[in-house]
Amino acid sequence: xxxxxxxxxxxxxxxxxxxxxxxxxxxxxxxxxxxxxxxxxxxxxxxxxxxxxxxxxxxxxxxxxxxxxxxxxxxxxxxxxxxxxxxxxxxxxxxxxxxxxxxxxxxxxxxxxxxxxxxxxxxxxxxxxxxxxxxxxxxxxxxxxxxxxxxxxxxxxxxxxxxxxxxxxxxxxxxxxxxxxxxxxxxxxxxxxxxxxxxxxxxxxxxxxxxxxxxxxxxxxxxxxxxxxxxxxxxxxxxxxxxxxxxxxxxxxxxxxxxxxxxxxxxxxxxxxxxxxxxxxxxxxxxxxxxxxxxxxxxxxxxxxxxxxxxxxxxxxxxxxxxxxxxxxxxxxxxxxxxxxxxxx
Amino acid sequence: xxxxxxxxxxxxxxxxxxxxxxxxxxxxxxxxxxxxxxxxxxxxxxxxxxxxxxxxxxxxxxxxxxxxxxxxxxxxxxxxxxxxxxxxxxxxxxxxxxxxxxxxxxxxxxxxxxxxxxxxxxxxxxxxxxxxxxxxxxxxxxxxxxxxxxxxxxxxxxxxxxxxxxxxxxxxxxxxxxxxxxxxxxxxxxxxxxxxxxxxxxxxxxxxxxxxxxxxxxxxxxxxxxxxxxxxxxxxxxxxxxxxxxxxxxxxxxxxxxxxxxxxxxxxxxxxxxxxxxxxxxxxxxxxxxxxxxxxxxxxxxxxxxxxxxxxxxxxxxxxxxxxxxxxxxxxxxxxxxxxxxxxx
Numbered sequence: 109x110x111x112x113x114x115x116x117x118x119x120x121x122x123x124x125x126x127x128x129x130x131x132x133x134x135x136x137x138x139x140x141x142x143x144x145x146x147x148x149x150x151x152x153x154x155x156x157x158x159x160x161x162x163x164x165x166x167x168x169x170x171x172x173x174x175x176x177x178x179x180x181x182x183x184x185x186x187x188x189x190x191x192x193x194x195x196x197x198x199x200x201x202x203x204x205x206x207x208x209x210x211x212x213x214x215x216x217x218x219x220x221x222x223x224x225x226x227x228x229x230x231x232x233x234x235x236x237x238x239x240x241x242x243x244x245x246x247x248x249x250x251x252x253x254x255x256x257x258x259x260x261x262x263x264x265x266x267x268x269x270x271x272x273x274x275x276x277x278x279x280x281x282x283x284x285x286x287x288x289x290x291x292x293x294x295x296x297x298x299x300x301x302x303x304x305x306x307x308x309x310x311x312x313x314x315x316x317x318x319x320x321x322x323x324x325x326x327x328x329x330x331x332x333x334x335x336x337x338x339x340x341x342x343x344x345x346x347x348x349x350x351x352x353x354x355x356x357x358x359x360x361x362x363x364x365x366x367x368x369x370x371x372x373x374x375x376x377x378x379x380x381x382x383x384x385x386x387x388x389x390x391x392x393x394x395x396x397x398x399x400x401x402x403x404x405x406x407x408x409x410x411x412x413x414x415x416x417x418x419x420x421x422x423x424x425x426x427x428x429x430x431x432x433x434x435x436x437x438x439x440x441x442x443x444x445x446x447x448x449x450x451x452x453x
Numbered sequence: 454x455x456x457x458x459x460x461x462x463x464x465x466x467x468x469x470x471x472x473x474x475x476x477x478x479x480x481x482x483x484x485x486x487x488x489x490x491x492x493x494x495x496x497x498x499x500x501x502x503x504x505x506x507x508x509x510x511x512x513x514x515x516x517x518x519x520x521x522x523x524x525x526x527x528x529x530x531x532x533x534x535x536x537x538x539x540x541x542x543x544x545x546x547x548x549x550x551x552x553x554x555x556x557x558x559x560x561x562x563x564x565x566x567x568x569x570x571x572x573x574x575x576x577x578x579x580x581x582x583x584x585x586x587x588x589x590x591x592x593x594x595x596x597x598x599x600x601x602x603x604x605x606x607x608x609x610x611x612x613x614x615x616x617x618x619x620x621x622x623x624x625x626x627x628x629x630x631x632x633x634x635x636x637x638x639x640x641x642x643x644x645x646x647x648x649x650x651x652x653x654x655x656x657x658x659x660x661x662x663x664x665x666x667x668x669x670x671x672x673x674x675x676x677x678x679x680x681x682x683x684x685x686x687x688x689x690x691x692x693x694x695x696x697x698x699x700x701x702x703x704x705x706x707x708x709x710x711x712x713x714x715x716x717x718x719x720x721x722x723x724x725x726x727x728x729x730x731x732x733x734x735x736x737x738x739x740x741x742x743x744x745x746x747x748x749x750x751x752x753x754x755x756x757x758x759x760x761x762x763x764x765x766x767x768x769x770x771x772x773x774x775x776x777x778x779x780x781x782x783x784x785x786x787x788x789x790x791x792x793x794x795x796x797x798x
Contacts, residue, residue, distance in 0.1 A: 180773070194772045205772070325750040325757040388764070395740035396750065405670040405741065412670040419733070419770040426766065427539045427550070428525070428758050 130157045131164055132181045132191045135210040148273065148345055149210075149238055152262040155349075156208045156242040157191075159260075159356045163244065164193050164206050166360045170367045173199035177206070184409055187213040192414045196421065200371050202249040205417035210240040215265060219403075223265070226339070231267050238264040241277075242356060243400070245418040246363070251383035252370040254283035254290065254331065255390065256363045257418070259400065260356045262349075275348045276338035279359055280317055282331030282390060284383040286440045288450075290366050291332045295450035297362035298335050298355075305351045310451075313337045318447040323393050328444040330393045334362075382437050384424035391423050475502045476509055477526045477536045480555040493618065493690055494555075494583055497607040500694075501553045501587040502536075504605075504701045508589065509538050509551050511705045515712045518544035522551070529754055532558040537759045541766065545716050547594040550762035555585040560610060564748075568610070571684070576612050583609040586622075587701060588745070590763040591708070596728035597715040599628035599635065599676065600735065601708045602763070604745065605701045607694075620693045621683035624704055625662055627676030627735060629728040631785045633795075635711050636677045640795035642707035643680050643700075650696045655796075658682045663792040668738050673789040675738045727782050729769035736768050 125142050127133055134141055134157055136150070144150045164177045175198040183189035190209030195201050215223075215237045220230050241261030248255070260277035281294050295314070302309040317336035322329050335355070340348050394401050404415040431437035470487050472478055479486055479502055481495070489495045509522045520543040528534035535554030540546050560568075560582045565575050586606030593600070605622035626639050640659070647654040662681035667674050680700070685693050739746050749760040776782035 192772075196772060203770075203772075325755065325760075384767075388768075391736060391768075392740060392761075395737060396747075402741075410670065413773050415670075416737075416770065417772055421769060421771065422729075423733075423736075423768050423770075424766060425548075425761065425764040425768075427537075427541060427548075427762055 125154075127157075130161050130191075131177065131179050131193050135189045135191070135208075148262065148349065149240065149264065151349060152240045153210050155353050155356070156210075156240060156260070159242050159353075159359075160191065160193065160206050160208050162357075163360055166364055167195065167201060167204055167206075167246065167367075170364065170371065171195065171198045171200045172371075175199070175201075177204075180414075182411055182414070184211060184213075184411070186409050187211065190411065190414060192411075192417065194417060198249070200248060200250070200253075200367065201246060203247045203417075203419075203421040204244075205246075205414075206242070206244040207414050207417060208240075208242045209414070212236070212238045220265075228265070228272060230265060230272065236266045238262075243418075244359075247387070247420045248367065248371070250370055250373060251284040251375050251379045252287070252373045253367055254281045254294075255387075255420075256281055256359070258356070258359050260352050262352070273341065273345065274338070275340040275352045277352055277355060278313070278317055278320075278334060278336035279355065279362065280321055280331055280334035280336065281363075282386070283440065284386050285379070285436050286332075286443055290369070291448075291450045293365060294332075294334065294362045297358055299451045301354050301358040302335065304354065305347070309337075309351075310335070314449075321393065323389060323397065325396075326389065326392070328389075328441065329447055330390060330444075332443060332450070333447060381424065382431075384420075384422055385426060385429055386440075387420040387423040388425045391419055394418050470499075472502075475506050475536075476522065476524050476538050480534045480536070480553075493607065493694065494585065494609065496694060497585045498555050500698050500701070501555075501585060501605070504587050504698075504704075505536065505538065505551050505553050507702075508705055511709050512540065512546060512549055512551075512591065512712075515709065515716065516540065516543045516545045517716075520544070520546075522549075525759075527756055527759070529556060529558075529756065531754050532556060535756065535759060537756075537762065539762060543594070545593060545595070545598075545712065547592050548762075548764075548766040549589075549591045550759075551587070551589040552759050552762060553585075553587045554759070557581070557583045565610075573610070573617060575610060575617065581611045583607075588763075589704075592732070592765045593712065593716070595715055595718060596629040596720050596724045597632070597718045598712055599626045599639075600732075600765075601626055601704070603701070603704050605697050607697070618686065618690065619683070620685040620697045622697055622700060623658070623662055623665070623679060623681035624700065624707065625666055625676055625679035625681065626708075627731070628785065629731050630724070630781050631677075631788055635714070636793075636795045638710060639677075639679065639707045642703055644796045646699050646703040647680065649699065650692070654682075654696075655680070659794075666738065668734060668742065670741075671734065671737070673734075673786065674792055675735060675789075677788060677795070678792060726769065727776075729765075729767055730771060730774055731785075732765040732768040733770045736764055739763055 125138050134153060136153055141150050168176055175195050177193040177195045180192040188211035193206045195204040214234045217233060220235055224230055241259060243259040245257045258279040262275050265272045299310040313335035317333045318329055320336045401415055404410050405412060470483050481498060486495050513521055520540050522538040522540045525537040533556035538551045540549040559579045562578060565580055569575055586604060588604040590602045603624040607620050610617045644655040658680035662678045663674055665681045746760055749755050750757060
């Protein structure tokens with residue numbers, strides 16, 4: 109038994125955490141990761157490191173200019189840090205950002221009050237928290253390829269002896285031109301992934317997504333939706349982790365085929381300008397309504413460059429731009445004003 | 454005396470309101486305006502109609518493509534309406550908007566609660582209100598011409614027998630390259646205008662402007678400032694009206710010379726791209742922090758096209774764009790991070 113223990117110590121502290129495939133060294137030290145492999149915080153950190161690297165590599169494979177992701181590892185003075193990967197001004201991808209962050213510190217009273225108002229049973233005052241997540245927005249150059257956004261995150265708040273934890277996240281698609289086959293493919297991958305865990309998830313999280321990505325002042329959704337959920341803490345921590353991992357792993361299957369389908373398609377100046385106008389709407393949603401962006405920017409010591417990487421390279425605002433009803437642009441607007449069911453039961 | 458009364462009736466109801474120089478017919482009927490000429494609501498409506506027309510004409514005179522302002526008169530179903538004037542894609546002006554609105558209706562309890570938290574003594578529940586103002590943002594094409602914004606407004610809330618009223622407004626300049634002579638000219642016109650009313654106004658309202666147009670997440674101001682004030686209700690309603698009228702009339706003297714100075718200057722692709730990046734910051738301020746935009750978009754029945762006319766035609770976001778300290782771009786950033794006094798006592 110002495111021999112076994114020694115071997116086990118060796119294997120977890122040295123050889124079992126292979127960081128060579130990640131975009132950068134983990135935020136936590138490899139020793140700490142190896143020692144605490146069963147802690148959910150560590151499992152999530154390792155999962156998002158892997159998902160980030162796999163998605164970046166899948167995108168690099170589609171980019172045709174030879175451009176690669178630039179990797180910025182950053183630290184937060186208040187605790188934790190992150191890895192921001194950006195590809196800009198490529199031939200296929202105009203601006204692609206894949207960010208992970210692993211943050212800890214004290215939650216200010218205002219943030220706790222907000223969580224309480226959303227139903228969390230937490231004490232007054234400051235509480236220690238942990239948050240880790242992967243978040244990405246991909247803006248391709250070709251207006252026939254949709255923009256995708258996804259974000260998967262894990263949250264812990266310690267209140268006395270109790271650790272409150274939950275998962276949240278989502279994946280959603282923002283096309284510039286309606287392509288029903290694309291939307292059906294995208295939603296089918298999501299539904300298939302969710303159905304394996306709970307048959308009620310897809311209808312529930314699809315609706316939540318349509319409601320979340322709504323631009324009230326324009327009376328339209330940001331795109332053709334996808335899935336969105338928050339405060340997920342049932343049936344068990346392990347099953348939630350597996351679910352979120354599956355969702356994050358599904359992103360590439362939902363999106364890369366759409367890039368491959370359209371990246372060589374020709375497009376007109378008019379299609380490009382429409383894309384830039386729609387990117388203006390994307391900016392409006394992210395800066396006015398998106399909770400992640402808003403609370404991110406209000407967090408002291410926030411790394412605004414990583415938060416605002418979601419904004420497109422270029423955007424455009426024209427007064428009273430109103431495409432005709434029977435144009436391809438009008439057809440998209442029609443769907444944004446009346447969200448559809450893309451996959452049948 | 455009968456004759457005099459008859460003459461006076463004739464003169465106010467018919468010939469005394471000349472609407473021919475306005476961009477469109479007034480929001481209130483000419484009969485109503487003529488009958489209530491001494492009511493502050495009417496005086497403000499007539500003033501903003503005149504200021505809008507004069508400023509639009511001064512800009513049209515500088516535009517060299519022959520483009521003219523397009524005039525949209527709109528009505529708000531809940532009460533009142535406005536006139537939005539837009540010039541887009543000109544040779545000198547890339548996007549210029551001059552908007553007036555004259556609105557009345559019921560203030561929702563949330564808006565009243567907000568006013569109370571800002572020190573207004575108002576009862577609970579809904580209260581009838583009136584708001585009229587002129588608001589403008591001019592984005593020239595040439596990066597050597599600054600963007601200007603101004604807004605002057607009058608507000609009334611009726612609470613039982615008491616009418617609470619106040620004025621607010623400001624004018625501020627957002628250059629893309631620092632030109633000290635421009636900033637000094639601009640601030641000198643403002644200071645001279647304010648000094649005629651109260652020697653304490655310029656220092657106080659200049660500081661208020663620097664504080665208001667601050668982008669906290671970037672640790673920089675939007676531009677080189679100007680003046681900003683709110684809740685102005687002393688020494689008298691008439692003197693406040695004269696003050697705000699003078700401020701609004703000063704806009705053209707502060708700004709048009711800068712257009713004339715730089716509109717024929719050549720500029721490089723790099724200067725144009727820097728301008729678009731700075732326009733991205735303008736969008737960030739307006740959509741995240743500007744109270745007018747925010748509350749405007751949250752108002753039921755808001756005319757979002759008129760509110761969002763402040764956004765530039767084009768904007769750009771680059772990850773981690775950081776100009777060198779000794780570049781002209783870095784010189785501007787330095788001033789945005791450390792607001793200066795442009796005019797000596």
